[in-house]
Amino acid sequence: MPAAHDVLFRTLADPTRRAIFERLCRDGEQTVGGLTSQAGISQPAVSKHLGVLKQAGLVRDRHEGRQTHYSAQLGALAPLIDWTSRMAGFWQNRFDHLEDLLKRMDQ
């Protein structure tokens, strides 16, 4: 299984799909029809994107009669934040080691 941040990066790489997720974050729960009306693509395309987003854990769906309501799951972004922090951490580590080296050279 791929790492969690891998799935997130791949899922959010597509602009259309990211736009759908952004809309759910901004405006809250939406039906498929509501999302389709502003997405500029066909309803099946929107459904497919929603499927990918759901698979990544970025959205949740709730069935109500014949419509399906989707909402953003913001917590799913955590692995992305972790990854970024980890990269920054590596940076910091290398900086610390450099400082140590300089300090030892200074003696």
Added chain:
Amino acid sequence: MPAAHDVLFRTLADPTRRAIFERLCRDGEQTVGGLTSQAGISQPAVSKHLGVLKQAGLVRDRHEGRQTHYSAQLGALAPLIDWTSRMAGFWQNRFDHLEDLLKRMDQ
């Protein structure tokens, strides 16, 4: 021109490319040959990935004789952090509005 975070997401979506960037973050400056030896793909493929990373501003190159040294530019991740914060902000906003609504209903 696409937004900065768009380029970052697309660039970091590929696992191989992200692995190269991670290595540069972890181990600091590396030559193309050094990166190739651990990447599991051909040298031209590595060069192409480095080109994409450079275009995205994620790496910097420094020529020295016949070798090219690449290093991570961690600051380039800022738009990604901003985007994440913005999503969290939307979430918070909607929560605040809900609180307002409940407060008004309470009167």
Added chain:
DNA sequence: GGAATCCATAACCTGTTGGCTATGGATTAT
């Protein structure tokens, strides 16, 4: 000078992906 090394670019191939239309199941409206 000639050979070898390092890297970038070009040309090509293949798998993946994001879009479409068509269709059908489930629900609601008439």
Added chain:
DNA sequence: ATAATCCATAGCCAACAGGTTATGGATTCC
């Protein structure tokens, strides 16, 4: 009951992306 609406799935296609080999320019080594 029939028609209409909402959505998901299937099947198809064109574009793109990531890999390869081939090649050549620049530099260093002998």
